Amino acid sequence: MSGTESLLKLVANFDAAGVPYMIVGSYSSNFYGIPRMTKDADLVVHLDSKGWQGLTSLLPDDLELEQQMGFEMVTATQREVLRVKGSLFQIELFRLSDDDHDRMRFERRLRRPVFPGVDVSLPTAEDVIIQKLRWSHGAKRPKDFADAVAVMQVQGKSLDWSYINHWCTQHGTLDLLAEAKAEASVVWEADEQGGTQSRP
Amino acid sequence: MKDRIADDARFALLAKVRQARLMSGEAKFLAGFELFNEACAWCLAGIAAQHPEASEAEKQQELQRRLKLAERIF
Numbered sequence: 001m002s003g004t005e006s007l008l009k010l011v012a013n014f015d016a017a018g019v020p021y022m023i024v025g026s027y028s029s030n031f032y033g034i035p036r037m038t039k040d041a042d043l044v045v046h047l048d049s050k051g052w053q054g055l056t057s058l059l060p061d062d063l064e065l066e067q068q069m070g071f072e073m074v075t076a077t078q079r080e081v082l083r084v085k086g087s088l089f090q091i092e093l094f095r096l097s098d099d100d101h102d103r104m105r106f107e108r109r110l111r112r113p114v115f116p117g118v119d120v121s122l123p124t125a126e127d128v129i130i131q132k133l134r135w136s137h138g139a140k141r142p143k144d145f146a147d148a149v150a151v152m153q154v155q156g157k158s159l160d161w162s163y164i165n166h167w168c169t170q171h172g173t174l175d176l177l178a179e180a181k182a183e184a185s186v187v188w189e190a191d192e193q194g195g196t197q198s199r200p
Numbered sequence: 201m202k203d204r205i206a207d208d209a210r211f212a213l214l215a216k217v218r219q220a221r222l223m224s225g226e227a228k229f230l231a232g233f234e235l236f237n238e239a240c241a242w243c244l245a246g247i248a249a250q251h252p253e254a255s256e257a258e259k260q261q262e263l264q265r266r267l268k269l270a271e272r273i274f
Contacts (some may be wrong), residue, residue, distance in 0.1 A: 002233055002237075004230055005231075026232055027232060030229070031228050031229060033220065034216055034220045035228050035232060037232060037235030037238075037239050038235075039236050041233075088240060088263070089233060089236065113225060114225050115229070116226075116242050135237070153213075153217045154217055154221055176214075190214050
């Protein structure tokens with residue numbers, strides 16, 4: 001069983017049990033941007049303490065809960081790690097926090113088709129950019145910045161920039177946003193000159 | 201030469217973006233895990249070549265060590 005199949009089984013169980021969730025991290029940036037390899041899938045899940053304790057009942061057979069519960073480092077959100085049996089791939093579950101942007105992006109999440117007849121919940125492209133820049137700022141990981149730029153490049157200029165600016169101001173990431181826009185502008189300029197054409 | 205490199209990099213980037221725009225949601229959703237699997241397979245092949253005496257468990261252990269290292273670097 002692949003990591004993606006395990007992920008889809010897990011979110012199908014969440015849907016069946018009425019547990020609100022969204023797939024974030026590199027799966028969301030791969031969806032809107034340029035795919036890159038990832039060794040984990042990240043989910044934000046809205047569960048109360050009781051539901052969080054009963055999490056194991058929602059896990060498909062091929063997933064096991066790592067014993068030690070932890071906290072994500074940028075926003076100190078509660079986190080559980082699920083291991084895909086027989087694989088190094090893992091799924092990380094983050095509890096929906098009280099952070100303003102975490103709440104907002106969760107409210108704005110969308111159902112998107114990923115396979116015929118299979119829809120999953122994902123944040124908007126704007127929220128992926130905002131969160132990736134926040135992580136780039138907080139965790140100093142170049143891959144988060146590259147993911148944000150890739151989403152901007154693939155989505156083109158037609159993003160809700162006032163919304164992105166608002167949250168980047170709140171997070172102190174306006175400088176990073178300006179840098180990311182400068183990198184993405186190579187593609188936007190090519191789009192304006194007739195699209196991203198092949199080399200002659 | 202510098203101009204040529206910049207030009208090549210620009211075309212490579214535009215090709216990458218064009219390809220990403222043409223990919224289905226399904227393909228993009230699968231790509232992260234598939235690329236991870238491929239990368240692990242290549243890395244394991246490298247470990248096996250460098251350490252032919254290592255057991256399967258030792259090779260897996262080295263792979264995990266390298267993945268943790270990658271997490272710190274990227």
